[in-house]
Amino acid sequence: MAGAERRRGRTPSINRKLIERAVREVGANGEVTMHGVASELGVNVTTLYRHTGGLDALLQMHASNVSTRLPPMPATAGQSWQDWLRSLAEFYRTAFLETPDLLQYAQAALDPDFERLEQATKTLVEYGFSPREAARAHAFLVNTVVGYVHQELQTRAEIAGGSTPTYASLAETLRSDASSLPTLSSLSLDDDDFDLDTNFRYFVNYTIDGIAARTRTSRADKLR
Numbered sequence: 301m302a303g304a305e306r307r308r309g310r311t312p313s314i315n316r317k318l319i320e321r322a323v324r325e326v327g328a329n330g331e332v333t334m335h336g337v338a339s340e341l342g343v344n345v346t347t348l349y350r351h352t353g354g355l356d357a358l359l360q361m362h363a364s365n366v367s368t369r370l371p372p373m374p375a376t377a378g379q380s381w382q383d384w385l386r387s388l389a390e391f392y393r394t395a396f397l398e399t400p401d402l403l404q405y406a407q408a409a410l411d412p413d414f415e416r417l418e419q420a421t422k423t424l425v426e427y428g429f430s431p432r433e434a435a436r437a438h439a440f441l442v443n444t445v446v447g448y449v450h451q452e453l454q455t456r457a458e459i460a461g462g463s464t465p466t467y468a469s470l471a472e473t474l475r476s477d478a479s480s481l482p483t484l485s486s487l488s489l490d491d492d493d494f495d496l497d498t499n500f501r502y503f504v505n506y507t508i509d510g511i512a513a514r515t516r517t518s519r520a521d522k523l524r
Contacts, residue, residue, distance in 0.1 A: 319341065319358075319361070322340040323337055323362050324362075332401075334348060337358055348518035362403045363399070364397045364412045366402060367395075367402060367411065373388065376423055381427035384423065385507075385508050387445070388441065389418065389445050389504045392442060392445045395410065396446070396449040397449060400453060403453070415439065422434075433514075433515055437515070440510070441507055441511075444504065448500055453497065455467070456496075
């Protein structure tokens, strides 16, 4: 209604602040679209496009709005740096699963002002990392989570749509003709090997092991 009333008079001027507010209003009630935001602003889609460049910019604004409503990052009390990174990985995974728009823009939307990056880097420095090691370790963890959740969302969509997910196709192939994939068959895969939560923990643990190994190597090089 507000948009309809604004359209009756002279076309209003718009700026980024007004666009962000309109995106927030539209996103709070449903899907963010060019038409929906233009209507909220009381302008036509062409005018909105001239100011933003298209839907992609609106979706990034929406993701950034959502990121401000995320809970605080996990606390470090009583945790080793490895345990804290596991908690941080779960924090990011939950955020991405609950709001896939965040996943599309990852760090740019999840942390537009770099405050979480600052906090994560500072935390790892307090655990004994150098600032550069800390920033790289955090980036490695985020990239791992982004890649995993992207596949996880696809798997969940396949299940919801009634199609067979890739992992289920592998299981069926191994059951029907184990000789065609002898190495995989020798693993004796079971349900845990295809569980999304279990696999996430595996990937995170591999990531943390890699960070630990790289950190040890870097420190040893400095001592030579």
